[in-house]
Amino acid sequence: MAEALLELRDVRAGYGDAVVLDGVSFSVSENAGVALLGRNGVGKSTLIQTVMGFTQFLSGSILWRGREIQTVKPHLRARMGLGWVPQERDIFRSLTVEENLTVVARPGPWDVKKVYDLFPRLKERRENKGNQLSGGEQQMLAIGRTLMTNPAMLLLDEPLEGLAPIIVEELGDAIGRMVREAGMTLMLVEQHAEVTLGMTDEAIILERGRIVHQAASKDLLADHATLDRYIGLNIGD
Known part of the structure; x- marks a missing residue:
């Protein structure tokens, strides 16, 4: 089996005394698109910022191409191939x-x-x-x-937030083409669950800083009960 490009092992992290991520483990394969979903405040943006090195890392491991990087400074992580597009x-x-x-x-x-x-x-x-x-x-x-x-990997933090529907469609199409045609490895935080699942391969749902569901994006898109339970979407109603 090919080595994961990025892997998190039992990661705990947060800000100051606040623990936001509590035991998060998953891996991202090369040329895959991964969606991070969940309601507001569950730790999605914190997860991306933790991968980049902008939070207080408490325990666990972050591996990039098999090498632990949790002590590596953010600008060096960028040079190693992690590309971050912040909300701002x-x-x-x-x-x-x-x-x-x-x-x-x-x-x-x-x-x-x-x-x-x-x-x-x-x-x-x-x-x-x-x-x-x-x-x-x-x-x-x-x-x-x-x-x-x-x-080597693009981390997008709510790129569609606050945009007009026509721009959401245009950007969503471009992001999907980056994965499908250009082979870009992608981790995407986004509130537009239907759009996000349509442009990624795998999906992870966070709740209170923990992973509560993980599935192929196409399977989750068809799992209306799970989407409604954890994200509050009534797709198809």
Whole structure:
């Protein structure tokens, strides 16, 4: 069996005295898309931030390509191939779209042309500064900029939050193509469960900092009872 790209073993982590993740274990294979689902406040964003090294790590292990990295600093984890797109987007607002992309570029298959192919809107706006973009365009730029670092795995924290339905559909399609066509390994936190399950291979549901359900995304999408129980979705009603 092939070695997991990322593996968490009995991870406990949080902020200060607060334990948010309590014994989380799972692995992510290369070229797979994994959805992290659950109601607000269950630890989804904390899990991604823990993988990147931004929380207080209490116990357990995080392995990247078989090597423990829980003591490695966040910027070094990024250099190792973990690409994080935070909720805040953090684009360079005073730089143009193209400058945002090229300033962080590292060698690899993702270049400006490939990002523009994925997000044609960015090509149209390439001379616009970051602060001249809509919320959806800023999110596309945040994802595109992280792709320009050529990560081995992309961590997306609620990329569709607060966006218009047409942009949700456009971004969701692009993210799905990253997994299916470009072979990008992906971990995705998102409230839009139906969209998320349609673009990933595996799904993990968190409740109170623990994994309470794990399944193939297509199976969970058909499991309305589980979705309603843990996420509050009445799909098909």
